[in-house]
Every structure is written in structure tokens, then in C-alpha cells.
Amino acid sequence: MHYTSFFRYFLAVLFCYYALSIVVAEPRKPDPDGCLTCHSLPGLQWIDEQGMWRVATINQDHYYSSLHGSVPCRDCHRKITDYPHKVENGYVDCSESCHVEEPSEGEAFTHKPMMEEYDESAHGQGWYKDFAGGNRLKELDESRSPSCRFCHDNAAYIAADKAELFKESFAHSDMECGKCHVGEVWMTQMGGHILRRFIGNRMNKNDSNAICLDCHNDPEFLKDIELEDPDSGEKHQPDNRWLNAGESYQRMLHSRLLVVGVEDGASCIDCHAPNGLHHKILRDEDEASTTHPDNLPETCSASGCHGYSKIPENHDFTMTDMHDVDLLSMSLLTSKELQEHLDSIWSKLSILILPIIIIMTIGSVIWAFTGKNRGLIMAILGGEHFQVYMAGKKPSAKKGAKSGKETKRAPRQRTSTTSRPTNNKPPADATSENPPKNPEPDPSTGSKQHAENSSESSEPQENPTDTQGSDNA
Amino acid sequence: MRVIDNLKAIPAMQKYRYFLIALSSIAFLGPLAFLPQLVGNDDLCGVLCMRRFYLYFPGMSWDDLFMHITVAWIGVIAFCLILLTTFFFGRIWCGYLCPVGGLAELGSRMLNDRWKIEFRSLPQVQIRYSYLAAYIVLMPALGISACTLCNFITIPRLIEALSGEYRGIVYILSTVGLVNLGLLFLLGFFASKGRAYCQFLCPIGAADGLVNKLGSKFRWARRIRVEKERCTGCNICARNCMCGAIKMVNRVPVVEQTSCMSCHECVDVCAWNAIEWTTGPRDKQPRKIKRGVEIFPEPSWQLLSEPDMLENNVVPARIHWGRLVNGLIFSSVIGYIAYYSLLM
Numbered sequence: 001m002h003y004t005s006f007f008r009y010f011l012a013v014l015f016c017y018y019a020l021s022i023v024v025a026e027p028r029k030p031d032p033d034g035c036l037t038c039h040s041l042p043g044l045q046w047i048d049e050q051g052m053w054r055v056a057t058i059n060q061d062h063y064y065s066s067l068h069g070s071v072p073c074r075d076c077h078r079k080i081t082d083y084p085h086k087v088e089n090g091y092v093d094c095s096e097s098c099h100v101e102e103p104s105e106g107e108a109f110t111h112k113p114m115m116e117e118y119d120e121s122a123h124g125q126g127w128y129k130d131f132a133g134g135n136r137l138k139e140l141d142e143s144r145s146p147s148c149r150f151c152h153d154n155a156a157y158i159a160a161d162k163a164e165l166f167k168e169s170f171a172h173s174d175m176e177c178g179k180c181h182v183g184e185v186w187m188t189q190m191g192g193h194i195l196r197r198f199i200g201n202r203m204n205k206n207d208s209n210a211i212c213l214d215c216h217n218d219p220e221f222l223k224d225i226e227l228e229d230p231d232s233g234e235k236h237q238p239d240n241r242w243l244n245a246g247e248s249y250q251r252m253l254h255s256r257l258l259v260v261g262v263e264d265g266a267s268c269i270d271c272h273a274p275n276g277l278h279h280k281i282l283r284d285e286d287e288a289s290t291t292h293p294d295n296l297p298e299t300c301s302a303s304g305c306h307g308y309s310k311i312p313e314n315h316d317f318t319m320t321d322m323h324d325v326d327l328l329s330m331s332l333l334t335s336k337e338l339q340e341h342l343d344s345i346w347s348k349l350s351i352l353i354l355p356i357i358i359i360m361t362i363g364s365v366i367w368a369f370t371g372k373n374r375g376l377i378m379a380i381l382g383g384e385h386f387q388v389y390m391a392g393k394k395p396s397a398k399k400g401a402k403s404g405k406e407t408k409r410a411p412r413q414r415t416s417t418t419s420r421p422t423n424n425k426p427p428a429d430a431t432s433e434n435p436p437k438n439p440e441p442d443p444s445t446g447s448k449q450h451a452e453n454s455s456e457s458s459e460p461q462e463n464p465t466d467t468q469g470s471d472n473a
Numbered sequence: 474m475r476v477i478d479n480l481k482a483i484p485a486m487q488k489y490r491y492f493l494i495a496l497s498s499i500a501f502l503g504p505l506a507f508l509p510q511l512v513g514n515d516d517l518c519g520v521l522c523m524r525r526f527y528l529y530f531p532g533m534s535w536d537d538l539f540m541h542i543t544v545a546w547i548g549v550i551a552f553c554l555i556l557l558t559t560f561f562f563g564r565i566w567c568g569y570l571c572p573v574g575g576l577a578e579l580g581s582r583m584l585n586d587r588w589k590i591e592f593r594s595l596p597q598v599q600i601r602y603s604y605l606a607a608y609i610v611l612m613p614a615l616g617i618s619a620c621t622l623c624n625f626i627t628i629p630r631l632i633e634a635l636s637g638e639y640r641g642i643v644y645i646l647s648t649v650g651l652v653n654l655g656l657l658f659l660l661g662f663f664a665s666k667g668r669a670y671c672q673f674l675c676p677i678g679a680a681d682g683l684v685n686k687l688g689s690k691f692r693w694a695r696r697i698r699v700e701k702e703r704c705t706g707c708n709i710c711a712r713n714c715m716c717g718a719i720k721m722v723n724r725v726p727v728v729e730q731t732s733c734m735s736c737h738e739c740v741d742v743c744a745w746n747a748i749e750w751t752t753g754p755r756d757k758q759p760r761k762i763k764r765g766v767e768i769f770p771e772p773s774w775q776l777l778s779e780p781d782m783l784e785n786n787v788v789p790a791r792i793h794w795g796r797l798v799n800g801l802i803f804s805s806v807i808g809y810i811a812y813y814s815l816l817m
Contacts, residue, residue, distance in 0.1 A: 060758065083637070168691075179757050204744060222770070247643075251644075252618075252620070253518065253519065253522070253525075256518045256519040257519050257520065257544060259516050259519070260512075260513045260519050260520060261513060262519065262520055262544065264540070264543065264544045297816065304536070304540060305540070306530075306537070307533075307534055307536060307537045307540075308530040308531065308532045308533045308537055309530075310533055311530075311532035311813070313531040313532065313614060313813065314530055314531055314614065315607075316531070316615050316616035317530060317612060317613055317614060317616050318616075319616050320616040320617075320618055324618075324649075326621075326647060326648040326649045327644075327647050327649055327650075328647055329642070329643040329644075329646040329647050330646050330647060330648065330651075331646055341648060341767065344640045344648060346648040346649055346651070346652045347648055349652045349655070350648070350655055352654050353652065353655035353656070353658075353659055356590075356659060356663075357655060357659060357663065360588050360589075360590075360658075360663040363587075363588035364584050364588040365584060367585045367587050367588050371585055371587055376712075377585070377586040377587050378586075378587070378591075379587070379588075379589035379590060379591035380587055380588055380590075381589070381590040382590060382591030382592065382594060382595075382665075383589075383591050383593060383665075385591065385594045386591045386593055386594040386717075387667075388594075389594045389720070390593060390594045390711050390712075390717060390719070390720050390721065391708040391711045391712055391721055392706070392708055392711070392721025392722070392723075392724055393722075434729065447675045
């Protein structure tokens with residue numbers, strides 16, 4: 001009996017829960033136009049004209065739980081009015097306004113300032129509109145200028161590894177952000193968007209470099225681009241300095257620091273687009289460019305880096321080539337550029353150095369087979385000088401060399417090797433009883449030394465004192 | 474077997490030193506490089522750079538210097554450690570550990586002594602400190618990167634290239650790399666004893682030499698010291714000194730303390746124990762006087778300088794062109810720094 005009453009009671013509670021859940025947590029209805037009727041179907045995919053596999057399926061659960069879960073599709077995909085629609089109509093214009101309103105001024109949020117900045121930049125060639133759709137292969141075929149999504153992948157969701165951090169920060173945002181940005185709209189809408197940008201999509205210097213280097217470290221990809229001269233508007237082929245800018249950048253300290261995780265290094269945009277929204281990258285030749293020689297002192301001294309570069313005496317320092325072709329492998333250069341290369345100071349230096357090295361190498365090889373490795377072996381260049389000025393054969397060596405010519409065929413004095421130096425040097429010195437310096441600066445032995453040296457210098461190998469020490473080669 | 478005989482003839486201490494250099498080369502360079510990798514670096518650049526933070530730029534502030542130091546903070550610590558050991562024990566890093574100078578030396582010692590260039594008799598102190606002054610003050614202002622003639626890049630890259638790594642090969646094939654390689658051959662392998670780069674161009678070695686000189690003022694600092702009463706004047710120490718620090722003046726070796734690396738080879742080859750790596754004697758006064766003869770308990774391990782050994786302590790009156798040039802460069806450098814730091 002009481003089992004059934006309990007069961008009824010249980011059912012009643014369950015029903016109440018169900019009713020409550022319908023009332024309280026009514027699912028959002030972000031799909032007033034019914035797009036997901038088709039787009040939530042698995043397998044909504046096709047192969048387009050360029051042969052790319054396109055997937056139009058949207059995972060309903062993922063979408064609803066994402067930040068945009070409550071935003072109707074047509075808020076962004078505005079050109080779609082009918083079913084079925086054309087693929088092109090699905091494209092999103094990044095410069096259009098957004099569904100989010102900036103609460104303080106009540107204006108719809110838009111990427112227009114970025115677009116305007118980007119439009120002026122060296123990259124802005126009008127491809128920015130294909131944000132959501134379009135074919136990447138087609139884009140690559142028709143232009144080398146990157147569109148927005150070339151760099152910004154615009155993942156709709158927060159990456160799993162950053163979700164926890166996002167939740168935590170979002171929960172505390174009323175403490176940190178909310179002190180100034182008061183109001184429900186700030187906290188729910190704008191705050192979430194800003195946090196998502198800060199946490200979900202925050203780029204460090206290495207991340208942003210990776211985006212730049214994706215193209216600029218690939219000379220094969222870049223070589224078809226025609227560069228336009230900002231003044232005359234002439235188009236010309238890129239040179240190797242430009243083509244290999246990524247390669248030469250990675251040789252420099254700016255990059256080397258970043259690679260090992262020291263944030264004091266400089267990323268590409270730290271110099272090329274330090275101001276504004278970091279999209280206005282201009283050619284060096286352009287006077288508005290931050291890397292134009294006139295603006296370099298300002299750029300180099302920005303963000304606490306080289307504070308002294310504003311001083312005019314450091315002009316040459318700011319002109320240090322950050323993309324030096326001399327740091328590139330010569331195999332990358334064309335023959336014409338190699339010719340120009342021979343004018344550089346480095347090439348002239350190597351022209352000076354190389355012959356000496358070649359001569360020395362040949363000499364060493366010959367010596368290895370024919371050389372006699374006994375006695376005093378002097379270096380072929382400067383060896384005599386060393387004997388005179390360092391080893392202390394000062395007064396007699398030069399005279400000896402002259403008299404040595406006369407007595408060139410003088411019989412070799414092969415006296416016993418141990419007795420001569422001890423005779424030569426007064427042994428009293430070693431156990432001297434008289435401390436004053438230079439007891440007798442050899443007036444008598446000096447002449448003896450002279451006589452010996454005159455015979456020695458013609459035959460330097462005969463120096464008897466050498467054989468007793470280990471003259472290790 | 475000449476090679477084996479030659480190897481056997483190497484003094485024990487020098488064998489130990491070569492072994493240390495080889496060991497530190499493995500630790501610091503090339504495919505292993507496990508000491509730099511402890512701090513996430515695979516060569517001696519970036520945070521490990523010891524060659525850049527003391528560069529002077531006109532009008533530089535303390536903040537800028539601090540920035541230079543924080544960027545390469547591990548290198549700065551290593552540099553300070555090197556100077557500290559040098560102060561007490563002599564240039565141990567340069568002589569025993571430095572893989573960059575050490576490899577050049579080992580390479581040079583494997584070649585014969587005949588086909589070499591003798592740099593040791595050049596006025597090396599003058600050249601070294603003139604270059605150091607230019608390196609610290611002139612080259613930054615002229616926009617010549619300190620990295621271009623860096624020995625601490627060249628040797629690691631060479632080892633990388635030999636082990637087939639892409640980065641090393643690219644560097645060696647570049648113009649800058651070729652010039653650096655040329656310098657390595659010219660001032661390393663084909664220089665007599667292979668330490669010419671260390672003696673002339675290495676800024677770390679130059680700073681180290683100054684500290685070595687400073688420390689030699691103290692009695693308790695270990696330095697290469699000479700007992701001139703024992704010396705026979707055979708000049709074998711001068712001929713074997715790899716740094717060219719020993720000069721025979723009046724047939725007594727005089728050790729130039731800014732150049733000496735305390736490599737100990739002069740001690741090993743001296744048959745008379747007239748030269749030693751040691752502290753100064755404790756007693757400067759004679760302990761005993763017997764029949765008018767002063768008797769010292771210890772050898773008078775002296776740090777001789779060149780005027781000490783010349784007659785009447787008088788240097789012959791002549792113009793020292795090297796010193797003149799040096800003085801001009803230094804005074805202009807100090808004036809330059811003073812002008813841009815204090816007056817601007």
C-alpha cells in the first residue's frame with residue numbers, strides 16, 4: 001500500500017521537477033529562421049569546384065553552448081533571405097556591424113576601424129570580406145594578400161584548455177572589470193566578448209610571429225608577389241632581402257630571445273605595427289611606416305627597448321640592418337646578387353683571409369710528410385720576431401743573422417746539450433747569496449752568448465736548450 | 474710513432490686541461506649542449522649572451538643598461554662568476570673551460586708548429602684594449618652589430634654544421650659566417666698555440682684580463698709567479714706560453730698579468746721550478762740573517778713587471794707607440810662617455 005503511495009509521491013516530485021525545468025531553464029531559441037533544420041544534419045557536406053571538401057554541418061549542442069549560442073544566424077549571415085541559398089551569400093563581412101552593442105555609447109560593435117587600418121596597410125588588397133566562407137585554394141590562386149581569416153582562425157568556441165580560466169575570470173569579472181564598467185550589459189555581453197578575446201584568443205609574441213612567418217618564411221610562396229613602390233606605384237619583383245626576411249629575422253637576437261621564451265625579444269609587429277590595432281603594416285619605403293628610417297628612432301625606443309635610440313648620435317645604431325642578407329646562406333642568393341655581394345666589407349675581408357688559409361693548409365699538409373719534428377721549430381710567419389722580442393735573443397739576433405751568412409757553412413757545434421746552458425748561465429744565480437737585482441748583466445757571458453747566437457741563428461734547430469724541455473707539438 | 478710520442482710528451486697537467494676543454498665543449502656546444510639546454514637554450518646566444526650587455530650607446534640611461542642586463546641575465550651571472558674566479562685564481566675560465574677558445578687551441582695544437590703565424594710577439598695588450606674600447610663604444614654607435622664577429626656564435630655553429638644541423642650549415646655558408654670561419658682559422662688553428670683570438674678580439678677575455686691584473690695586486694691571489702733566483706734564463710716558458718704573456722727581460726721571464734691565463738704550461742715545462750701558479754710568500758722580511766746573508770723561508774714568488782728587470786729600473790727613453798695610441802683611444806672613449814652621459 002504504502003509502496004504505491006510512495007511511488008505516486010515520487011512521480012509527483014519528478015513531474016514537478018520536469019515542469020520547473022521547463023519554466024526556469026527554457027532552452028534558448030537562437031534559431032528563429034530555422035537554419036539548423038538543415039545545418040544540424042550530419043553529413044551536410046560536398047566537394048566544391050576546386051576540389052575542397054566543405055562541411056556545413058553545425059553541431060547543435062556545441063553551438064548552443066558557445067558564446068554565440070544565443071545569436072541568430074542571420075545576425076551575421078545577412079545576405080541569406082531564402083532557402084536554398086547560394087554559397088556566396090553566406091559570407092560574412094568583417095567590416096559590418098555586430099549584434100553586440102558597445103554599452104557606453106550604445107553603438108553596435110564593428111570591426112570597421114580594424115578594416116580601415118588594414119586597408120591602408122601593405123597587406124590590405126581587398127580580400128578581407130571573405131571571413132566565413134569561400135574557398136582557400138581560390139583565395140591563394142587569386143591573391144597573395146591575406147584576408148582576415150588568413151591570420152585569425154575565429155574559432156567559435158573557447159579552446160578546451162582555456163575554458164576553465166575563462167569561467168573563473170568571467171565569474172570574477174564584476175570584481176575587476178565591473179568596478180568601472182557598471183551595468184548588466186557590460187557584465188553579460190561585452191564583458192564576455194572582451195574576456196574571450198583576452199583569454200581565448202590572446203596572442204603572445206611567438207604566436208603572432210608564427211602567423212607572420214607562416215608566409216614570410218616561405219620564399220617559394222612569396223616569390224610571385226609583385227611589390228608596389230609606394231611613391232611611384234611601379235611594380236617590381238621582390239629582392240632576396242625581402243623574400244628571406246623571416247630567415248634573417250630568425251638569426252637575430254630579437255627572435256632568438258623569443259624562441260627561448262624571453263618576452264624581451266621583439267616580434268615582427270613590435271617593429272612593423274607597434275601602434276594602433278597592429279594591422280597597419282607598411283613597406284619600409286613608405287614615409288608613414290614605423291620602419292621608415294625617419295621613424296626608426298621612435299620605433300626602436302618604444303616599449304622600453306632601446307631608449308637611447310632617439311639621441312641623434314645613435315642614428316647609425318637605428319640603421320643597423322635587421323634583415324641582413326649577409327647572414328643568409330649564400331646558396332639562397334642569385335648570381336646577380338652574389339655579384340653585388342662581393343662589394344660588401346665581409347667579402348673583401350674573406351678575400352684577404354682566404355689566401356693565407358689556403359697557403360697555410362697546403363704548407364701544413366706538406367710539412368706533415370716532410371717536416372722534421374726535432375729541435376726548435378719556429379712559426380713561419382713572425383717566428384723570428386718572437387725569438388727576438390719575447391724569447392729574449394734581443395741584441396745578438398740581427399747581427400748574428402748577418403754574420404751567420406758569412407759563417408753559413410760553419411761546422412755545427414754539437415757540444416753536449418746539458419753542459420752548455422749551465423756554463424752559459426752563471427749557476428751562482430740559482431743559489432745566489434747576493435739579493436740585489438741583476439748582479440752582473442753579463443758583460444762577460446753576454447759576449448759569449450753573442451758568439452753562440454751567431455752560429456745558432458743560422459741553424460735555429462741547434463739551440464741546445466730546446467732539446468731538454470718537452471717541446472710538445 | 475711520432476704522434477704517440479708527442480702525446481706522451483704532453484705534461485700531465487696539460488693533459489688534464491685538454492680533457493677539461495673537451496668536456497666543456499661537449500657540455501656547451503653542438504648536438505648535446507646540455508648546459509645551455511638547462512635554461513632552454515641550445516647555443517650560447519640570447520639569455521646566455523656574455524658579450525653584449527656592457528655595450529655603451531651615447532646617452533644611455535641606467536634603465537637601458539638594466540634592460541640589457543635583464544635580457545641576458547644568465548649570461549650576466551656567468552660573466553660575473555667568471556670574473557670572480559679570475560680574481561682569486563687567475564683566468565680559469567679562459568684557460569681551462571672556455572670551449573670557444575679551447576677548441577681553437579686544441580685544433581692548433583694538433584697541427585705542426587712550423588706552418589703557423591706567430592701573433593704572440595705583437596703588442597697584444599695595446600691591440601686588445603684598443604679593440605675592446607672600439608667594441609664597447611665605437612661599434613654600437615656605428616651600427617655594427619656585436620653579433621657579427623662573435624666567436625660565441627661561430628664555434629657552436631661550426632659544431633652544429635659538422636653534426637649536420639641546418640642552422641649551422643646556413644650560418645657557415647653566409648658571408649658573415651665565412652669571415653668568422655676565416656678568423657677562426659687565421660687566429661685559431663693557424664696561430665701559434667691557437668689563442669690569438671682570445672688575446673686580441675675576445676671582449677670577455679679582455680675584461681677577464683683586467684680583473685686578473687687587479688687581483689694580482691693581492692698577495693693571496695693565485696697567479697703565475699716567478700722566482701728569479703732559480704731561473705736559468707732558458708726561455709722555454711716564454712716559448713711555450715700560449716698567450717704570449719711571458720717575455721724574457723734580461724733573461725728572466727716577466728709575466729704580463731693581463732694576458733696570462735694561468736694555463737700552467739710554463740710551470741710544467743720549467744725544469745728548475747722557477748715559475749709557479751701560487752700565492753705570494755707570507756714573509757717579505759727575511760726570517761734569519763746569518764753572517765750578513767738574509768735567509769727567506771719561502772721562495773720569493775714575485776710578480777715581475779718589465780721595468781723591474783731592466784737595468785736600474787729605467788725603461789729606455791723611447792716613444793711607446795702602442796701606449797700612445799692606447800692612451801689616445803682611451804682618453805677619447807672616456808671623453809665620449811663623459812660628454813654623452815654627463816653633459817647632454
